[in-house]
Amino acid sequence: MLSGHTVSQSGKTLLLGALLVTVCLPLGACHKNKHARRAGSPVSVGTLIYATDREPVCLDPHVQGDMPQVFVAQQYLDSLVSMDKAGTIHPWLASSWDISPDGLSYTFHLRSDVTFTDGTPFTAEAVKANLDHMVDPATQSSTAGGYIRQYHSTEIVDSHTAIVHLSRPYAAFLEVLAQGFLGIESPQALTRPRDLNCQAPVGSGPFRIVSWDRQNKIVFDRNNAYHWAPPTALHDGPAYLEHVEWRFIPEPSARFAAVQAAEVDAIDSLPPEAETPARHNADLWVLMADRPGNPTNGTLNIRRAPFNDQLVREAFIRSTDIEGALSSVFFHHYRRAGGPLTATTPFYSPDFEHAADYNPDKANTLLDQAGWTTKDADGIRKRNGQRLTVHIPLRASLSNSERTLWEQVQATARETGFDVLLENADDTSVNAREGQWDYDVRVGYWNTNTADVLRIVFSSEFLGAAGIAGHHQNESGFSNPEFDRIVNAALLTTDSEQRRDLYYQAQKIVSAAFLQITTYPQTTRLAISKRVHDIRLVPSLNVTTLYDAWVEQ
């Protein structure tokens, strides 16, 4: 019955297509219309094969919490709230909420028609079980648990009302709840041991996990009962795709070759060198968006010489030609992110994009002022017999293109008289060095959908926060009481204008302190077959969702 319907429909489309071709042939505009003709209306059949680079270590995003996990989570989990492109929070599993005047209690009114794919109904119990699970040390959460340190407890009022109590006001609470990392899982499934839940966690999302063949693929099936899509989605009701195959192809060129050969329907982490071929390929379309948060950067360690001197920090940043490096390394496909926040982060201000642009003349003047006046035979500046040396540990897992980017930094900074040492080592050794503040520049990034990232990356609270081998999130060592006061005040109010104002001041302070060489925004980069329509990125972290996607048959 269903297939008969599909056949007649495609017959009609074909006729219409033939008509269009005849009409537009003399105009030479067929190419444009071809896609429009194909687009048609969604069909509720078929399998989509999606290939990605990294395999998650656990499919439950509460455990650890790395980007590959949230990409998988977005397919089978729903969140309490959703977030649109403008950063506004909308309902999802919670249909509404009230915030107490002191900012310490959030009352969530929950949808009553939601069921997890294991048959467990979604209730206030589930909210409590999930938040408790994220903060439980045994869960080993480093992302979800860390984002809700302010969580105190959940009070169950009735089956569909839950009050979440916080120990401190936390205005970014709803924003982080919209991230897939804090997705809501079946409380029944969460009672299993952690490592068992990792293999096949259960959510209420548009797909459910069927199997996970390690180092090969995850298979999802459609959740036919689904009718609680967030307002940011293009449709409601079950997903169009019957099955999803989520494959792992770590090798970038092999992944791109796979989508070119139509072995797979879509790939993410499209390598920069493949972007131009992808855009010129008539069978592919590309989908890209910057992830919110603190962009990819090198953070300067201000706890030791030479970067304990602000003049030297500014000189170093101004002596590095990031724009030039980006265009040569990434083939003009990456834009510079100049400020402490990526443009897609709520309360981002463009005013700081050019606060420390490449300016070797100014860099030279600053170094003279700072007393690094003499140069040795290699052209490296010296002060009191000390060479102006910058140590940058680079972890083994760093991508080749980013490594090349830092080689360019090394080359341009050398012209001003910096001796930049790129020190390659395995990840755990680099982690150990970072824990002991043994670096001048630390390469990293922080993806999150709230300007509160400034507090994590720059406030005194995170100088010695967690303490795995001395690990700290504030990598610069910046400690400024005025800045601390501002970012904490921003958590006390839910008034957007006040928050905007406070985060503006915060961006201004860190920008003026020259703490980071910001390079480019973290980006979600997809190359997709033209047979596939409506793959979207969820604005909270710009993570792929296949809920609206459909494949032409």
Place this chain on the structure above:
Amino acid sequence: MTLFQETGWFFLKKALIRIGGACLVLFAAATLTFIALHLAPGDPVTAILGGSANPTPETIQEIRQEYGLDQPIMVQYGLHVWRVLSGQLGSSFSQHMPVTDVLWQQAPHTLKLMLASLITAWVFAVLSVTLSARKPIFDSAFSSLETLFAGLPQFWIGIMLLWLFAYQLGLLPPAGTHGFSSLILPTLSLAIPLGGFLAQVMRESFKTTLDQPFVLTARSRGVSDNSVRFRHVLRHALLPGVSLSTWAIGALVGNVVPVEVVFSRQGLGRQLFLAVSMHDMPLVTGIILFIALVYVLASFLADVLYVIIDPRIQEARV
């Protein structure tokens, strides 16, 4: 009766020595793994949590306790050896699953690749040597080809094959573990150098055998050249190949790592690579022990094959 007892005792002794040797190999593998991973700098907790994230102090403490990382190093070593000896491989902290499950899932793919490569290498070596040895032009041409093959690195062949057959011609899949077609290129990457190497060794003994009087006898009986080569000479030339195959299995286990990485294949090689970079002690130990076991079994198998191919060896040893 006495004779039987003596022979039985002999075999028992031989078996005991072999099992003892195998245990020693496994124990050494477990100890070396422990030392190597502890000498490597860095805290495994950061690897478990994925490095630069935002865990609470309670979470970190919990992990130290769960995996025994808060114990003194000698206690950790003692526990490690005790677990290995009692056959408990434990749970992989980078995979969040029991090590035996990881082995069970990944080993078949690697063994399949190794077996396919070994067979392909043997087929190449046997054909190349038997059909060309001592034939004008062919001998030196194939001999040079074998030398070239033996010298090529596996990952380089892999990349070249990928470029030609997957990227340019689009004949074979560039990545993945999906049936026979995705097995061809990785197999060739491993089989080409191995085949070249086996052939080099076999060619020497093949040529020596061709000079033996029994070959002349056979020819004088009117046996055809091909028949002489395949039925009489080859058997003698196989022996060095068989003993080298034990070594080859060990080498394959190592070379399978870059090949599985280049072709994004499932398997123990890629898993080992990930486990080492994550400082995942239980998983690294599990995979190393498994590889050591394969090696021990392969050398045992080679002994058996020796006797089958050349019964004189058994007589000589008794």
